Amino acid sequence: MKLPRFVIPTLVAVIFLGGWEWFVRAEHVNDVLVPAPSQILKWFWDSLLNGELLSATWVTMRRLIIGFAIGAALGVPLGALCARVRWIRDTLGVLALGLQTLPSVCWVPLALLWFGQEESAVLFVVVMGTIWAVVIAVQESVLNVQPLYLRAAMTMGSKGWHLWLRVIFPAALPGILSGMKQGWAFAWRSLMAAEIFVVILTGFGLGSLLHAGRELLRMDQVMGVMTVVVLVGLLADLIFFSPLERWLRRSRGL
Amino acid sequence: MTPASYKANPLAALTLRNVTKRFNGAAGCVTALDDITLDVKEGEFLVLVGPSGCGKSTLLSLLAGLDQVDEGAIRLGDEPVRSPGRDRLVMFQQDALFPWLNALENVMFGLRLKPDLTEAERLESARYYLSLVGLADKEKARPHELSGGMRQRVALARSLAPNPRVLLMDEPFSALDALTRDQLYRDIQDIFTKRKKTIVLVTHNIREAVCLGDRVVLLSPNPGRIRQIFDIKLPRPRRINDPELASLAAEVTDALSSHLSSSQEGLA
Numbered sequence: 001m002k003l004p005r006f007v008i009p010t011l012v013a014v015i016f017l018g019g020w021e022w023f024v025r026a027e028h029v030n031d032v033l034v035p036a037p038s039q040i041l042k043w044f045w046d047s048l049l050n051g052e053l054l055s056a057t058w059v060t061m062r063r064l065i066i067g068f069a070i071g072a073a074l075g076v077p078l079g080a081l082c083a084r085v086r087w088i089r090d091t092l093g094v095l096a097l098g099l100q101t102l103p104s105v106c107w108v109p110l111a112l113l114w115f116g117q118e119e120s121a122v123l124f125v126v127v128m129g130t131i132w133a134v135v136i137a138v139q140e141s142v143l144n145v146q147p148l149y150l151r152a153a154m155t156m157g158s159k160g161w162h163l164w165l166r167v168i169f170p171a172a173l174p175g176i177l178s179g180m181k182q183g184w185a186f187a188w189r190s191l192m193a194a195e196i197f198v199v200i201l202t203g204f205g206l207g208s209l210l211h212a213g214r215e216l217l218r219m220d221q222v223m224g225v226m227t228v229v230v231l232v233g234l235l236a237d238l239i240f241f242s243p244l245e246r247w248l249r250r251s252r253g254l
Numbered sequence: 255m256t257p258a259s260y261k262a263n264p265l266a267a268l269t270l271r272n273v274t275k276r277f278n279g280a281a282g283c284v285t286a287l288d289d290i291t292l293d294v295k296e297g298e299f300l301v302l303v304g305p306s307g308c309g310k311s312t313l314l315s316l317l318a319g320l321d322q323v324d325e326g327a328i329r330l331g332d333e334p335v336r337s338p339g340r341d342r343l344v345m346f347q348q349d350a351l352f353p354w355l356n357a358l359e360n361v362m363f364g365l366r367l368k369p370d371l372t373e374a375e376r377l378e379s380a381r382y383y384l385s386l387v388g389l390a391d392k393e394k395a396r397p398h399e400l401s402g403g404m405r406q407r408v409a410l411a412r413s414l415a416p417n418p419r420v421l422l423m424d425e426p427f428s429a430l431d432a433l434t435r436d437q438l439y440r441d442i443q444d445i446f447t448k449r450k451k452t453i454v455l456v457t458h459n460i461r462e463a464v465c466l467g468d469r470v471v472l473l474s475p476n477p478g479r480i481r482q483i484f485d486i487k488l489p490r491p492r493r494i495n496d497p498e499l500a501s502l503a504a505e506v507t508d509a510l511s512s513h514l515s516s517s518q519e520g521l522a
Contacts, residue, residue, distance in 0.1 A: 153363070
């Protein structure tokens with residue numbers, strides 16, 4: 001008989017978590033440093049009930065979504081410009097390539113000095129995390145659009161904005177989407193770093209919650225927040241990026 | 255030749271006068287086309303044939319306006335050809351269908367660029383041309399769901415739908431299997447007789463050239479020049495396996511190989 005695919009992963013998870021629980025309860029390790037899964041779950045439940053977790057998640061998600069939207073909205077036209085104009089590609093394009101390799105947490109000190117411990121500082125870090133990956137992806141995928149499509153469209157009388165909106169962007173969309181996904185991942189990482197490093201006075205996000213857990217020596221809270229961070233990242237992928245990519249690939253037979 | 259001394263043939267759709275095109279490559283300056291003078295008559299099926307490197311695809315790019323002449327002039331009717339335009343649509347070697355659009359939307363693409371049509375007229379026209387190429391039931395299909403032959407037929411419908419004055423075809427059959435190709439030869443001739451389109455086809459397949467063309471223009475390479483023009487008087491529809499057609503094709507092939515060997519002696 002063939003087992004359904006989920007059986008083995010579930011079994012492994014149960015054994016792993018059960019073993020962990022037993023290990024802590026048998027006092028092989030100090031439960032202040034390594035909390036048992038049940039303790040993490042209890043924290044999760046309590047902070048869900050007192051609203052702390054939801055409000056922190058909301059604050060963080062709002063920062064992420066706004067920052068990502070700004071970064072993408074700036075990155076797409078800038079990337080298109082890089083692809084279209086040689087000297088912009090040689091200047092801004094090269095700069096983008098360089099800054100993309102800079103871990104965006106490196107922007108945090110600058111952001112604090114420029115904007116103070118405020119929302120705009122976090123947004124700045126998220127935008128910097130998003131924008132360069134998007135610029136590079138748009139530039140590359142526009143430059144890689146098959147010349148044949150352009151020739152065909154041009155002979156049918158397409159030019160200017162029509163050519164950009166009806167041919168170049170649709171043709172470059174798969175590449176642009178994977179750039180967005182990468183930008184999202186960078187933004188998520190940089191936002192966590194910013195929230196953990198810095199006390200942002202205008203809102204208490206997931207990173208702040210994690211940092212507070214450390215200060216209070218509440219490792220159940222630290223690990224609980226880490227779990228939430230992982231879940232949010234996974235959900236964004238499952239709900240947004242993966243279906244979009246699947247649809248794009250299927251509709252084009254890739 | 256200056257535009258002032260330019261004499262247009264009133265019967266010609268396309269007129270080429272002393273067209274020369276050079277490319278700067280690694281091996282220095284190459285003359286791809288040298289002093290080509292040719293008229294394509296209204297309603298004529300003209301085939302440019304020759305070995306690779308004879309400049310036939312370059313010539314088609316010039317006619318399409320995707321590339322510019324270095325010397326000479328190309329006119330469509332009274333208008334000089336300088337840029338791509340709806341009056342000269344191109345069917346490429348690969349189908350060049352847009353994978354983000356379905357068959358009907360692909361055919362609509364060119365029609366949507368004609369501002370003087372209503373959306374209903376465009377839709378009607380797109381459906382008409384899809385049925386003309388025998389794909390009425392495939393309008394919702396995406397390019398990847400169609401076979402190579404079907405895709406090339408959608409491309410044909412897309413090029414015909416905006417009703418261009420001239421249809422330019424750049425080896426559109428070369429990537430297809432023999433059976434599909436024979437079917438498309440029949441389709442093209444059928445449409446050509448029904449619609450009275452002016453067509454310029456580029457191919458390296460001499461049998462195909464003789465099967466489709468009213469006139470076959472033989473080009474030779476290094477530099478690309480017109481060697482000979484054959485009038486093909488066979489009745490339509492022609493079949494590719496027709497023995498009379500085969501003997502004409504042999505004649506063209508002989509002409510081509512004699513030109514090639516004489517030019518090689520010239521080089522030696």
